[in-house]
Amino acid sequence: RQGCGGCPLLETPYPEQLRQKQARVEALLGEFGPVSPILGMEHPWHYRNKAQFPFGTDKDGNVVTGFYAGRTHTIIPNTDCALGVPENRRILEIILAHMKRFQISAYDEQTGEGLLRHVLIRKGFQSGQLMVCLVVNGSSFPEEETLADALWQLSGMTSLSINTNRERTNVILGKKLRVVRGTGFIEDSIGGITFRISPLSFYQVNPVQTEKLYIQALAYAGLTGKETVWDLYCGIGTISLFLAKQAGKVYGVEIVPDAIRDARQNAERNGITNAEFFVGKAEEVLPEKYEKEGIHADVIVVDPPRKGCDERCLETMVKMHPQRIVYVSCDSATLARDVKYLRENGYEIVRGRGCDMFPGTVHTEVCVKLERVSR
Numbered sequence: 097r098q099g100c101g102g103c104p105l106l107e108t109p110y111p112e113q114l115r116q117k118q119a120r121v122e123a124l125l126g127e128f129g130p131v132s133p134i135l136g137m138e139h140p141w142h143y144r145n146k147a148q149f150p151f152g153t154d155k156d157g158n159v160v161t162g163f164y165a166g167r168t169h170t171i172i173p174n175t176d177c178a179l180g181v182p183e184n185r186r187i188l189e190i191i192l193a194h195m196k197r198f199q200i201s202a203y204d205e206q207t208g209e210g211l212l213r214h215v216l217i218r219k220g221f222q223s224g225q226l227m228v229c230l231v232v233n234g235s236s237f238p239e240e241e242t243l244a245d246a247l248w249q250l251s252g253m254t255s256l257s258i259n260t261n262r263e264r265t266n267v268i269l270g271k272k273l274r275v276v277r278g279t280g281f282i283e284d285s286i287g288g289i290t291f292r293i294s295p296l297s298f299y300q301v302n303p304v305q306t307e308k309l310y311i312q313a314l315a316y317a318g319l320t321g322k323e324t325v326w327d328l329y330c331g332i333g334t335i336s337l338f339l340a341k342q343a344g345k346v347y348g349v350e351i352v353p354d355a356i357r358d359a360r361q362n363a364e365r366n367g368i369t370n371a372e373f374f375v376g377k378a379e380e381v382l383p384e385k386y387e388k389e390g391i392h393a394d395v396i397v398v399d400p401p402r403k404g405c406d407e408r409c410l411e412t413m414v415k416m417h418p419q420r421i422v423y424v425s426c427d428s429a430t431l432a433r434d435v436k437y438l439r440e441n442g443y444e445i446v447r448g449r450g451c452d453m454f455p456g457t458v459h460t461e462v463c464v465k466l467e468r469v470s471r
Contacts, residue, residue, distance in 0.1 A: 128445035135305065141178055213261060220293070226254055255275065351377050398424065
C-alpha cells in the first residue's frame with residue numbers, strides 16, 4: 097500500500113513510537129531537570145478531528161482527492177486515512193459522486209483553472225457534529241442544495257459552507273466564507289468546557305490528547321484561585337478557559353480577531369466571567385498592559401506557533417517577574433531556543449513532559465514548567 101508520507105511511524109508499533117518520542121524529549125530537556133513519562137494514547141487511530149483534502153485530476157481526466165505525496169503536490173488518491181474520522185470517507189465519496197454527476201472541475205495548480213480546490217472536514221468528538229467546507233476558485237458551487245441534501249443523510253451533519261480562494265497560493269483557506277446550510281460552526285467540548293469552532297478557527301486536532309495536555313499545563317501552573325494568569329497565543333481560548341476555572345483572573349492574547357471573538361463567546365457560553373481577551377501581538381499587548389496599566393502576572397502560559405515566542409515577548413515576560421512560566425511547544429528547536437533565553441534571565445526548568453498529540457508521525461508536543469529563581 098502506498099502512503100502519503102505524512103505518517104512515517106505508521107508501521108512502527110505504538111509502544112516503540114512512544115519510546116522514541118520519550119527519548120527525544122529527554123535529549124531536549126533531561127540535562128535541565130526531571131522528565132515525566134510521555135502521555136500516550138489508548139487508541140492511537142482515527143484521532144484527528146480535522147482533515148483537509150486537496151482535489152485534482154488524474155492522468156485519465158478523473159477527479160481525485162487524497163493527500164499530497166511527500167514533498168510534492170502530486171495527489172495520492174485516498175479517501176480512507178487511518179488517522180482521520182471514519183465519516184471522512186463517506187463525505188468525500190458523496191462530493192466526488194456529485195462532481196461526476198454535474199461535471200464539476202477540480203482546481204489545477206499549474207493553470208489556475210478549475211473550481212474545487214480543497215475540502216475541509218471537522219468533527220466534534222463529544223458532540224458528534226460534522227462540518228464540511230468547500231474551498232473553491234469562485235464564489236459558488238453547482239447544485240449546492242442537492243449536495244447539501246446528500247450530505248445531510250449523514251448522522252451529525254451540522255454545517256456546509258463555501259470558502260472563496262482565488263489566489264495562486266499554497267494557503268488553503270481564503271477570507272470569504274458563506275454558509276450554505278446549517279449553523280456555520282460546530283461545537284465540541286474539552287474538560288467540560290464547550291467551544292464553538294468555525295472553519296477558520298484554530299482548534300487542536302486531537303481532542304483526547306489535548307485534554308491530557310491541558311490538565312498537565314494546569315498542574316504545572318499550580319493555581320490556588322488567587323493568581324493573575326496571562327495566556328499568550330490563546331487562539332479561541334481553549335487553555336485560557338481551562339485555567340480560568342482555577343485562577344483569579346486570566347488574560348488571553350491572540351493576533352487573529354476571529355479567534356478572539358470566538359474566545360469571548362466561548363467564555364460567555366460557559367459562564368466564565370474571570371477571563372478577558374485582547375486582539376494583537378503578544379509582544380505588543382503585553383508591554384502595553386504591563387507598563388501602561390500595571391497589570392502584573394503571577395503565572396504566564398505560552399503556547400506559540402512553530403516559530404516560537406518573539407524575543408520582545410520573552411523580554412516582557414521576564415520583566416513581569418511571574419513566579420511560574422508554563423511553556424507548551426509543538427517545535428523542539430524553538431522551545432530549546434526560548435528556554436535558553438529564559439534560563440539566562442532568572443528561570444529554571446523544574447519539570448517537563450511530552451504529550452503524543454500525533455501518533456504515527458514524528459511530532460511531539462512538550463509541556464515545560466519554569467520557576468523564577470532570581471529577581
